[in-house]
Amino acid sequence: MQGDQRAILKAAAAYPARVRERAPRVHCLTNHAAAGITANMLLAIGAIPSLTDHPDELPDFVGGADALMINLGTPDQGRVDAVANAIGIARRAGVPWVLDPVMCDRGAARLAWSHTCLSEQPDLVRLNEQEAAALSLDVTNALGQPGIIALTGRRDRVMAYGRPTVLLGNGDPLMGKVTAIGCGLSAVAAAFMAVSEDRFMGTMAGLLAFGVAGEIAGRQAAGPGSFPAALLDALHNLDAEIVIEKGRLE
Amino acid sequence: MQGDQRAILKAAAAYPARVRERAPRVHCLTNHAAAGITANMLLAIGAIPSLTDHPDELPDFVGGADALMINLGTPDQGRVDAVANAIGIARRAGVPWVLDPVMCDRGAARLAWSHTCLSEQPDLVRLNEQEAAALSLDVTNALGQPGIIALTGRRDRVMAYGRPTVLLGNGDPLMGKVTAIGCGLSAVAAAFMAVSEDRFMGTMAGLLAFGVAGEIAGRQAAGPGSFPAALLDALHNLDAEIVIEKGRLE
Amino acid sequence: MQGDQRAILKAAAAYPARVRERAPRVHCLTNHAAAGITANMLLAIGAIPSLTDHPDELPDFVGGADALMINLGTPDQGRVDAVANAIGIARRAGVPWVLDPVMCDRGAARLAWSHTCLSEQPDLVRLNEQEAAALSLDVTNALGQPGIIALTGRRDRVMAYGRPTVLLGNGDPLMGKVTAIGCGLSAVAAAFMAVSEDRFMGTMAGLLAFGVAGEIAGRQAAGPGSFPAALLDALHNLDAEIVIEKGRLE
Known part of the structure; x- marks a missing residue:
């Protein structure tokens, strides 16, 4: 690992x-299957x-x-x-927002x-890769600045216009065998x-933490059934020391 | 523990x-995130x-x-x-009903x-405390008799007009780190x-059983991920002996 | 076990x-409580x-x-x-479809x-038995060929007009203590x-695999809380050898 990667990992x-x-x-x-685990x-x-998602409640809940x-x-x-309503509220209130276009490769309406x-x-x-391909999503033109793309899969990539792409190497194959892991x-x-001054850095830190927790969970779980509980436990117990010890920037 | 507390615990x-x-x-x-665990x-x-919650089905399902x-x-x-429909059916049929005004402190519409x-x-x-504060809920005036208030948090209180308030001391901090535990x-x-002649007593018994099960689960769980399964197992395995041994009226 | 039962089990x-x-x-x-586990x-x-279940999406998702x-x-x-929409799409596209009339014994509308x-x-x-009774469902007249009935309970029965009924003996009582197990x-x-040429055989193989996994999970679980994770792990880890070793045709 190079010196500046070590500094990023520490941050x-x-x-x-x-x-x-x-x-x-x-x-x-979010979708019904994902609500609880998210x-x-x-x-x-x-x-x-x-x-x-009730229209009368969105101004208070999204705005706050x-x-x-x-x-x-x-x-x-x-x-x-x-x-549509929530995106408008978020933009007017300056609330940062994340889009997860799940299964957009599976239907024209989506x-x-x-x-x-x-x-x-x-x-x-x-x-994921299939969704990005369906959207012809490309960091150099699809999003205005300061849009960030987090492309997740066997390796995760965090990309934004004018920033060096970060590759993250943690995770576990069981993450693809449980519904709503990506949604979460x-x-x-x-x-x-939400707690970052630099949103690119915040995104990267979130994906890194999640990948490290997923890797810990994957070693404990006996299969996709026991994986989600292990992942939540690992997220709950995560600290800086664990992230530095196990985190892999590539 | 005093003699009448021991009698209440035994009952x-x-x-x-x-x-x-x-x-x-x-x-x-109930809400989407809570449906399965509830x-x-x-x-x-x-x-x-x-x-x-389909209007054509409520008469049979609520009335029955x-x-x-x-x-x-x-x-x-x-x-x-x-x-609105279900409350009307329940009142006409004499079915007891419970209100959980979740997050009513978070928005004017709620x-x-x-x-x-x-x-x-x-x-x-x-x-919980924040929800009760938002509603200015007070056992001495907010509800007509025989309304009961169960105020849950680090300690649970069961209150009703003209009855001594009961304080319950069981539980575990992980209960606040998992969605829909209060809903459940x-x-x-x-x-x-539903199985009580004295609804105040029934409510108290339900909260006590839940708190004892939560405490047992908290000791077994490695975090909020493994907590819900342990809670369900403890609820399933609960008996009178465990409640008497572990239950704390304060 | 007779010779042809052994052949069926192996298949x-x-x-x-x-x-x-x-x-x-x-x-x-499917229903809200079942979405995630299914x-x-x-x-x-x-x-x-x-x-x-969005009308604009059903043609792509059901048709595909x-x-x-x-x-x-x-x-x-x-x-x-x-x-109604999805059934029509499936029939026109030749997509096989399964009906689970959950709780049809509980209300006239259902x-x-x-x-x-x-x-x-x-x-x-x-x-299940109560649902079949409410529908007066009978393999000899309720469904046109090649309709199959899978009647599940303490023993599972797979039935179709003109085929010998198959009785399956695996499972665990905890399967009745967790929501959405039948839905799943x-x-x-x-x-x-979907992967069978003979749909009767495919159905039977699915129920057998599920029953074997349920039985394995039942031996590992401490109650209905730990059961679903154990069931998913067992489904994930199931192979031909385990099915042959533990499967019971009766």
């Missing part, structure tokens, strides 16, 4: 304690989740949040309207909706971004 | 077996959960239930209508909706109330 | 590997779940699926419409809706059916 390792101390409120509009991931890192996470899974018309959301310039887009990561990244 | 300890024997049906209108808590204590639990999280218009529900005189309101407790309290 | 034991190899896409329209069961066996699973729990009007769905001739109906089984059966 990133300070984030879990910062999230716990500041307890950011993260409002999530809320539990946020609680495990010391953030405060909320989930309502420290970050907003939008996941496009299992929509109904109410959530489609809520997403893809069109993802493009609509992207045109609102999210602070961060978190997605998007919410965790939103929480880390 | 409360008989409830878990009674719930298992009578298998009360508890209909829940149903599992009810099954773990031997009750029978149902969750539909032994208790109704209303949690105000993540509403959509369909659930808002269902809540607070107004909570007040509307409160005006329908729930048999029990289960909430509201459903468990509804089940205990 | 069924080959299915888990086939599901993993072909990774069938299973679209599920998706996780499908992932654990190597299938690919999707869950949307290898099987469809319809569970009637916790409906709202959007899902009621989606169910029962009527179940009959409507049944009239569309599902390839498989998965239900319906999705698992859909995945197995």
Whole structure:
């Protein structure tokens, strides 16, 4: 590991304690399968989740949040309207927001909706290779600055225009065998971004923490059933020392 | 512990077996993140959960239930209508019902909706300190008799007009680090109330059982991830002897 | 065990590997409490779940699926419409589909809706004794060929017109103490059916694998809380050898 990578790792390792101390409120509009585990991931890192998509409640809940996470899974018309509404509130209030265009490679309607959301310039887009390909997403043109792309998979990449791409090497194959792990990561990244001055750094710190926790969980779990509990325990117990010891920037 | 506290503890300890024997049906209108764990808590204590909020189904499901639990999280218009509808059915059919005004301190719309529900005189309101403060809830005036307030937190208090307040000392800090634990407790309290002649006593027995199970789970869990499974196992395995041995009335 | 039972068992034991190899896409329209665990069961066996019920998305998601699973729990009007829509898409596209008329014995509206769905001739109906009784479901007249009935309970029975009924003896009592286990089984059966040439055989292989995994999980779990993780781990780790060793055809 080079000297500046060590410095980045050390800076990133300070984030879990910062999230716990500041307890950011993260409002999530997300799919049914992800709601519970996403809320539990946020609680495990010391953030405060909320989930309502009722139009009368969005001004208070989104406007009073420290970050907003939008996941496009299992929509109904109410959530489609809520997403547009919440993005508008977040932009006017200066609340950073994350887009997770889940399964946008699986249907034309989902893809069109993802493009609509992207045109609102999210602070961060978190997605996998197939989703990025479907969106023709490219760090050099798809997002206005200061948009960040977190491309997750066997290796995670954090990219933004004018910044050197960061490659993160932690994780575990079981993360792909449990529903809503990526959805939850998007919410965790939103929480880390909420306590950062440099959103690129905050995103990177969130993905690093999540990957380290996933790797710890993968060694404890007997399969995808025991993995989520181990992941939440690891997120809860994470500290700077563990991140520095296990974190891999590549 | 004083003599009458010992008598109360002994009476409360008989409830878990009674719930298992009578298998009360508890209909829940609740938020998305809480649906699964709430149903599992009810099954773990031997009750029978149902969750539909479709208007055509409420007469059969609520009218045929032994208790109704209303949690105000993540509403959509369909659930808002269902809540009003279900409360009306429960009141006409004499089905006891519990209100959980979750996060009513977080937004004006949620607070107004909570007040509307409160005006329908729930048999029990289960909430935390911030929610009670937002509602200006006070046992001496906010609810008509025989309304009961279960104020939960580091210590739980069960209060009703004209009854000595009961303080319960069991629990574990991890209960605050997992989503929907309070929501599930509201459903468990509804089940205990359903098999009681004295609803104050039933509520108290439900909170005591839940607190004891939470304390057992807290000692087994490695963090908030492994806590819910341990809690459900402890609820399932609870008996009178454990409640008498570990229960703390203060 | 007789010789032809041994042959059936051996054939069924080959299915888990086939599901993993072909990774069938299973679209599920299901209740809120079941969404997460159903998706996780499908992932654990190597299938690919999707869950949307938005009308604009159903043509792509259902039309592109290898099987469809319809569970009637916790409906709202959007899902009621989606169910009719999805069944039509599946029938036109030749996608096999499974009906799970959950709790149709509990209300007149649910029962009527179940009959409507049944009239569309599902390839498989998965239900328990009380639900089958409420529907007066009988293998000799209720379904047109090649409809299959999987009647699950203490023993599972797989039945179809003109085929000898198969009795399966695996499982664990804890399967009845956790929400959405039956719902998840319906999705698992859909995945197995998706990779079969003989749908009766595929259904039987799915139920057998699930029962064996449930039995393994029941021996590891300390109660209904630790059961679901153990079940998912067992489904993930299942192979032909385990099915042959533990499977019981009766």
